[in-house]
Amino acid sequence: MDIRPATDADWPAIWAAMEPAIREGETLTLDRATTSDQAKAYWMAPAHEVSVAVIDGEVVGSSFLRPNQPGPGSHVGNCGYVVSPKAAGRGIARALCRHTQERGRERGFRALQFNIVISTNTRAVKAWQGEGFHIAGTLPGAFQRPNGDYVDAYVMFKSLV
Structure with missing residues (x-):
């Protein structure tokens, strides 16, 4: 697997990974009616450092990394991940998570924070805990299925220092 910076040409493959999760409505906070253009404006926003995971020339997942907050909170990074359903269970999200941790350190982030990890997404919770993130807080009833x-939903946090 290769992880590299995303380009605009990667968007159709990123969308192919993201759209099923959006439509399912169980893991992402984007509206289930989100269009490709709306998702692209969010995921590929100028403030996001977007990467793609590539296996045998095919984009199978993507991540973004950004400051979680502006100004005095900008030393904490925030990330998001999507993996193609046909590539699920192959460690791609974990690889992207490791990549964003490495890039976060390189960019001077002191920590990474996931603002909303849905408690029923036990696979993600377990994966992020396996990568050293801990549940910093619980947001009761914060996500409607x-x-x-x-x-x-959980706020998950990991120090990078």
């Missing part, structure tokens, strides 16, 4: 249920 497509079935109408409200579930908790």
